[in-house]
Amino acid sequence: MGRPPCCDKSNVKKGLWTAEEDAKILAYVAIHGVGNWSLIPKKAAGLNRCGKSCRLRWTNYLRPDLKHDSFSPQEEELIIQCHRVIGSRWSSIARKLPGRTDNDVKNHWNTKLKKRLVKMGIDPVTHKPVSQLLTEFRNISGHGNSSEPFLRNFKTEPSNNSILTQSNSAWEMIRNTTSHESYHNSPMIFTNPTSSEFQTAFHFTNHSNHPLNGATSSCSSSSSSASITQPNQGGQAPVTTFSWSDYLLSDPVLPLSSQTQVVGSSATSNITFNKNENFNTQGESSSQNIASKVSGTCHPASSFVDEILDKDQEMLSQFPQLLNDFDY
DNA sequence: AAGTCACTCAACCGCAGGACG
DNA sequence: GCGTCCTGCGGTTGAGTGACT
Numbered sequence: 001m002g003r004p005p006c007c008d009k010s011n012v013k014k015g016l017w018t019a020e021e022d023a024k025i026l027a028y029v030a031i032h033g034v035g036n037w038s039l040i041p042k043k044a045a046g047l048n049r050c051g052k053s054c055r056l057r058w059t060n061y062l063r064p065d066l067k068h069d070s071f072s073p074q075e076e077e078l079i080i081q082c083h084r085v086i087g088s089r090w091s092s093i094a095r096k097l098p099g100r101t102d103n104d105v106k107n108h109w110n111t112k113l114k115k116r117l118v119k120m121g122i123d124p125v126t127h128k129p130v131s132q133l134l135t136e137f138r139n140i141s142g143h144g145n146s147s148e149p150f151l152r153n154f155k156t157e158p159s160n161n162s163i164l165t166q167s168n169s170a171w172e173m174i175r176n177t178t179s180h181e182s183y184h185n186s187p188m189i190f191t192n193p194t195s196s197e198f199q200t201a202f203h204f205t206n207h208s209n210h211p212l213n214g215a216t217s218s219c220s221s222s223s224s225s226a227s228i229t230q231p232n233q234g235g236q237a238p239v240t241t242f243s244w245s246d247y248l249l250s251d252p253v254l255p256l257s258s259q260t261q262v263v264g265s266s267a268t269s270n271i272t273f274n275k276n277e278n279f280n281t282q283g284e285s286s287s288q289n290i291a292s293k294v295s296g297t298c299h300p301a302s303s304f305v306d307e308i309l310d311k312d313q314e315m316l317s318q319f320p321q322l323l324n325d326f327d328y
Numbered sequence: 329a330a331g332t333c334a335c336t337c338a339a340c341c342g343c344a345g346g347a348c349g
Numbered sequence: 350g351c352g353t354c355c356t357g358c359g360g361t362t363g364a365g366t367g368a369c370t
Contacts, residue, residue, distance in 0.1 A: 107337050
């Protein structure tokens with residue numbers, strides 16, 4: 001038996017809000033304050049809206065402290081940096097941007113920033129250059145031979161065409177690819193971005209002196225990506241020093257600490273997170289899933305997750321202020 | 329001028345977690 | 350411990366609109 005609906009949906013208005021409805025919300029808040037949204041249909045006469053819908057209207061549009069102008073370059077850069085570190089935790093990102101809502105940030109990311117990164121050859125999920133992802137994928141998939149049909153689907157020359165023609169994320173494709181058959185059938189074409197494109201990209205994502213640069217997380221996004229690497233500057237070949245593929249393909253008997261080196265753990269950061277933030281739930285299950293698919297055993301993946309958890313603890317212990325900035 | 333397409337963004341949906349009785 | 354209510358969150362949808370053919 002499921003949970004009953006929050007209101008009688010057949011009797012409730014949906015869709016865009018009118019000025020009159022907005023006025024009723026404002027009047028209700030002025031009298032009763034924010035909260036108890038479920039009481040609105042009873043207390044605000046003539047407002048035939050679900051309380052949940054009223055709360056959303058207030059939160060995303062009517063709140064007096066909201067900005068309604070377009071995002072500044074500084075705000076956009078902050079969104080990108082935050083997304084690189086914590087992924088699609090829009091409410092957390094929005095708290096760093098006064099006057100912006102999670103919905104604003106999410107929409108702006110999906111409509112502008114994600115596309116911008118893709119155009120620059122940056123995977124918007126991992127924030128790594130697509131070429132680097134492909135290199136790593138070759139390493140873990142055993143498709144290092146360029147004569148493989150899969151790799152022939154990837155152009156390596158710079159092109160004016162879009163970087164990713166059919167996917168928003170190279171990593172998405174890699175995640176979704178579970179057999180050689182699908183590799184071979186993949187119609188996607190990847191191209192290497194030019195150096196200038198990379199330089200433009202890293203204007204946003206990798207200032208060498210940017211205080212955010214050292215910030216790494218066990219889960220760079222909500223996806224299964226879990227590599228802890230820093231993109232290189234200026235279009236040079238990126239150097240992966242800590243990749244989940246290391247765990248998937250390395251000898252599980254050897255101590256992991258001797259096989260990997262984590263970058264950024266000694267750097268400073270002003271992107272900070274609450275200690276209660278659970279970065280590992282999705283990444284853990286996903287990486288284990290990938291591990292099962294790729295290696296047929298879960299040992300390397302669980303070691304990988306353990307290592308990530310350790311590194312998270314290490315990072316947080318080094319930067320106590322990390323525990324305070326994001327409120328949940 | 330009309331039709332189509334792509335884009336934006338407000339709003340909806342389902343789920344999860346905390347508070348409370 | 351359990352059920353209910355409320356709130357918050359992230360993903361998704363679809364109406365509106367402008368650009369393009």
